[in-house]
Amino acid sequence: MKIIVTEKISESGIEYLKKHAEVDVKTNISREELLGIIKNYDAIIVRSATKVDRELIEKGEKLKVIGRAGNGVDNIDVSSATEKGILVVNTPTGNIVAAAELTVGLMLAIARNIPQAYHAGLNGDFRRDKFKGVELKGKTVGIIGFGRIGSLVAARLAAFNMRVIAYDPYMPDSRFEKYGVEKVTLDELLQQSDFITIHLPKTEETKKMIGEKEFKKMKKGVRIVNAARGGIIDEKALYNAIKEGIVAAAGLDVLEVEPKYNVERQDFHNPLLELPNVVFTLHLGASTYEAQENIGISIAQEVISALNGNLYGNIVNLPGVKSDEFSQLKPYMRLAEAMGALYYQINETPVRLVEVIYRGEISRTNTEIVTLYALKGFLKPVLEEDVSVVNAKLRAKEMGIEIVEGKIEEIDHYSSLIILKITDTHGKTTQFAGTTYGEEIRIVEYMDHKVNFEPTENMLFVKNKDVPGVIGHIGNVLGDFGINISTMQVSPNKNDGTALMIVSTDKEIPDEAVESLNKLNSIIKARAVKGLI
Template identity: 40%
Template sequence: MTKPKVLISDKMDPNAARIFAEQGCDVDVITGKTPEELKAIIGQYDGLAIRSSTKVTKEILDAATNLKVIGRAGIGVDNVDIPAASAQGVVVMNTPFGNSITTAEHAIALMFALARQLPEADASTQAGKWEKNRFMGVEVTGKTLGLIGAGNIGSIVASRALGLKMKVVAFDPFLTPDRAVEMGVEKVELDQLLARADFITLHTPLTDQTRNILSRENLARTKKGVRIINCARGGLIDEAALKEGLDSGHIAGAALDVFQTEPAKDSPLFGTPNFICTPHLGASTTEAQVNVALQVAEQMADYLVNGGVTNALNMPSLSAEEAPKLKPYMALAEKLGSLVGQLTRDSVPRISIHTEGAATELNQKPIVAAVLAGFLRVQSDTVNMVNAPFLAKERGLEVREVKTEREGDYHTLVRVSVKTEAGERSVAGTLFSNAEPRLVQLLGIKVEAELAGHMMYIVNEDAPGFIGRIGTLLGENGINIGTFNLGRRAAGGEAVLLLSVDSAVPEAVLKQACALPGVKTVKALSF
């Protein structure tokens, strides 16, 4: 089997390349390429490991014909066109925990630097001045710290702040009351945080919802004398309004590690009194650089070699431990999605994925993604589990998930239903011996069939002689039957026949089959 090939295009700890090689990947370390140079070589790689320098644009992705995964050694993925990657079925991963402690510690360090005016005091002292009375700081003990964003890094900052005997209030729409209690913080709305916080620190990604979250209006709502720290992302603060607040004295101090435009070489904030800045050093410790490099290599290699998905931004996570359990279910789900897609000619506004019994105990997202991949692949052969949910949303397809924990006729069951103009169409399958996918229900008729290779789907009137006629027709055309599966609603009623055949059935033979007495529908299937 050919080894997956990975390109490391940014400077990274050399142990990353070692891990890729040890996990069974071929790896090239080629840094400093221009976009045109990267476009020229990216087509030969299955994986691309980056930091912040490489810009993965749609143009780069269009040239990356074999690319399966992009791994960002760090948190921010502003330099990756995630929608374009999703549309092309490329998994995008980051390493959200590798530099969490480092970034949190930097925020705390900047908070202390603001509180005690350390950079100004250092510069003054080294200039031969002894301005002891000029630098009157404030204690952090007993002060209120406002967290905007209470995720992984924010929670670490909260822990450190509580250890400093600060009171912590947090604004985060995703923070649950129980989690707030567990963290030891008070969950508040943004207006409350702005009015109460002596220090504000930001720990949220840059999205349409968070862009300029500290806008001119919100900065005006802050408590007079507030000190603001941002080690998250540039663009969260209106920098012009921040300068005005510092100049007016309403804001007592600000410390930025990130800027709206980077590298920041001519910011109007430079030289402003009580302003401290660092050149995006949040993740810049020896430990963090090693950690994120090792993590991205382990995650990417796990995906390329074993199918494990960790810290993906556009696909459900799937651990290496989960993968073996979910693999047969995902195979079943994809086949069921493909079957219902091939049988449905009408437009489909809604698809439902219903799991019963043992299937409900598993991670549902990969099962749903597999169904969608199978269903949409009828329309495009470039669909996979990564881009299927994206394409479904793009097409306005409503996706419903239903779980029934009790067992029915089978220990485990996956049912896929679509709403069409003609009504609801449903197929269902189970696993034999917990590993072998089997179709057990087709449009309300009980059957038992393996979905594999080339097949024929026939709806006919249940009457004597039909099986012989279809067998004779296929034999006369040199088509060998592999398996034969028949189901019916009742004797003499409507029957469904699923045949596996050794080769694709020509259109002319399908027409001959459709002309047989009692036949209502004939369709070729492929899995």
Template identity: 40%
Template sequence: MAPRVLVSDKLSPTAIQIFRDRGIEVDYLPDVGKDKEKLLEIIGQYDGLAVRSATKVTEKLIKAAKNLKVIGRAGIGVDNIDIHAASRRGIIVMNTPFGNSITTAEHAIALMFAVARQLPEADQSTRAGKWEKNRFMGVEITGKVLGIIGCGNIGAVVASRAVGLKMHVLAFDPFLSEARAQELGVRKVELDELLAKADFITLHTPLTDKTRGILNAETLARTKPGVRIINCARGELIVEKDLVEALKSGHVAGAGIDVYEKEPATDSALFDLPNVVCTPHLGASTTEAQENVARQVAEQMSEYLTKGAVSNAINMPPITAEEAPRLRPFIKLAEVLGAFVGQVTDEPIQEVEILFDGSTAAMNTRALMSAALAGLIRPQVADVNMVSAPIMVKERGIIVSEVKRDKSGIFDGYIKLTVRTSLRERTIAGTCFSDGRPRFIQIKGINLDAEVGPNMLYVTNVDVPGMIGLLGTICGKHQVNIANFALGRNRPGGDAIAMLYIDGPIPQAAIDELVAQESIKDARPLEFNVGDA
């Protein structure tokens, strides 16, 4: 029986034809995504579901999707899909990471011009029969400083266009290397300098815990008086009420807003301000972009449903059925190693070296490297997957190298990740035991044996008596239960580390108390996606 796909949002006819040309039955019901009850009623009939942003793929819907094997998102954002629920049901979630980059970048530039010259308001005034030539005094773009927050794929396109407009471009992006910045013709800066110097600020960073509300009352107060702000990324990057106050006071001269804290945005305080240009999430709304993402999602879903090939999957590595049983635990290990370094490294990464020792050297190291890179940058780029991670790393000018060698130690095989920045070098190694679960076996050259759990506490300290008791006492005081405890040191009285597997997130008050101790150098809470570990 031929696979069946439901397209529940508006999608280009090109995508529908691609499904049919590949022998897949497709039902194009572009309005059913908005009808939750109807969608629940029919979803059990389908092997694939193709959506844009209107359809909300909830846990309830996924439970009803008895035959669903793949969900394809025509676009990059997967906020409308419950990834965890899909993963637990074995449903692959795919997106199309780069199909609308140029379109979104162009919309940001268009908003910048509209805000600079007050075009929408001038248009309304003129159509009303007025001739208020002196009222609409704008500012030039040429020679102004543009600050880009997030200089990945879309931000880089904005940068190239802005350089062509003779703007001076500053970029804040923890993953942007100096070499890549020079290639783009921008100057890499810290956020404080960007806020202080930019005449225009445009946001192109993904929404993560670190970037949520990156422009708020405190950071807006540090911006240059008269700054103009553009947001075509995610509404939650800006605290809207704080932006409204800054616009009313005149500190922020204008804003171009395409995305909002809550969408659809039918009632916003921003709508009442004359110095704001608002559009209804049009960043990806061009004929070319919609054709690109529609074609890509149809091709990816068809390849999986007819051949088992996986590409641009959010929750599954690109591996063949033959190698899956042995490779999958090491895919998770590589991702965990990358996630560790990504969470403890604050400065920009310049180089990444991945060593495959023993049996791991004979595996699909390309998949393993992609998993490690995805884990490495996921703290900053939430939607990254194993396919897009190498591209994003390359765009940021990070040098990646691979080393393979025969078995050199007591382990049959292990993976070692080394990351270099301008300030330091970090190393971590791990392996998988017979139970298939990842374990840390070396950190900063110090040997240990630490089982990896969803929530962990990483402590660096001076090797002094009583450290175990101190850590246990502070954790107990803050109701933090320790499931496992691993220690290591380089020499008696020297540098030491502790890895604690804990039952849940550790309160910030506990972290503050730990770092206040004279013998503790640093303490960091860590989170890892280890499934049921």
């Protein structure tokens, strides 16, 4: 495995990477050079400066993992990575304490005019009356975004005896109750807050969500902190709100367009930085020794884990699964993939609907990733290497296939059962079902036949007339091609005089062998299937 690191991470992180892979650290690499060499790497690790866009991803012919040393991924084209089946991992908790503490620091700075007083003193101006501020005690602080960092900020500001309110439509009421925070609407927050602090990712939904209309709803003299992402606040609207006296002060660690943070002198201009009541820090949210150590080690572990095929942890473009859940679900993932891989090897009719139904104990677990494995297996015979668990759902939707997941706790005979029901464009349904016994996987239903077989690498499925001699005929044909039968199972259908024969072999069954079998009078249809494990 080969990994390129384009921005600085801790030495501990680099050392961890080097124990498991070949590593090139190129922190000053140009865009042109990176585009030229990315084809040689299995993974890339970046922070916020390197743009991992569609062009770079397309040129990364071997790329399997993109690692973001930090939380936000707005410099990574996650959609393009997903299309290509590339995992995107990050370290959302590595710098949360640092970011929360900086937020409080900025709030104190703009409340008490600390940076302005410092610079006045340096320049010989000791008129302290110019820098009279306000206390946090008794004030209302509104937190927009109540995730990991927002909740840490709430806990710290409560210690200042502030009234803490928060807006986050995606968080349950229980989270607000846990931190003793009042849940409000965005309008209520804007109207009631003396201080506002933002803790959101930058998305299409949040881009410039605090603009001219929102500033007009705020209290006169409000103070605003943004240590999240530049562009969430409309900077022109903020500038005007400060000039008009609506906003008394702003503490910003981020800007919509930021300077290069590794250059001493540069031509950079932002009107906000000309205002005396704006405190700007150099995107320092994660800039503590502790945070950088945490982030460096965490991203190294995440990237190596992902390269080794472990689909748990902080994967941005897969459903979240914990390590112990992943181990518990692993046999079901193998089972779902094997059942999915059956359909297009025994049927050519296009599909309009895939239903994955979980019964019994497994219905009480996080099954979303198991469904992705079923889709991966289902699509791989027709899309070959262009499908993975990362892009399987996207590929299915591109093909016009509806995906439905269902859960039923009641079950007979088995502790857990997965049912894969596939409906083609003519309305015909094909169904498979399977279960597990520890690490062993078994398919127990195959197209209306009750069976019990273990999927293997090379298999033969034969629908035949239920007459004497069929087993011998099949054995003779396979023998002519030098193929040994490993296991065989027969499931007769007494209603129509046919039987299903399921055969595992020691090697791949060539098309010529299948053609020979289909010429036999006793054979209705023979299909060779491969790659179920």
